[in-house]
Amino acid sequence: MTAGQSTITAVTALADGVLQLTFADGETVRVDVKPIIGRHPTLRELADPAVFSRAAVGEWGGTVTWGADALELAADNLRARAAQ
Template identity: 45%
Template sequence: MISKAKISSVKPVPGKHALQVEFDNGKRYDVDLREHIRQFLVLRLLKDLSLFGTAQVGEWGFGVSWGDNLEPAAVTLYRLALEQADEVMTG
């Protein structure tokens, strides 16, 4: 169920604004965040690839964190992952 998505691991894709994200359901996706960063001003600091590369799993797996309140939620990343993979969202 998407509303209970949790992240078990995250790895920045070198040289890109993308993450390899593994969710606690065992599914792994590459998630491109370029458009998301462009769309939301609060994330504009993530245009800096050196900062973007410091991504870590947020507290309890409920998001990805870069500190300074830069923490997209796991459900948001799961939705983006499914959209980008052309998979159907449920829940």
């Protein structure tokens, strides 16, 4: 996987903890992040639909962010999860 394959160009927060991601290589995937949110206390705020809906592409497309450093998910980890 090249660096460009893990660069996010667009993100949409869908219902029930699912992100729709578009990567620089053009692939669009859906990733269920509920299990990640449930396992990591620092991400529990994302269980609130109002917070989750604020998902945005982070700087340089390397993350999905919700406006705080503690509320970020790395693009390469999301890409790997989508491939599972």
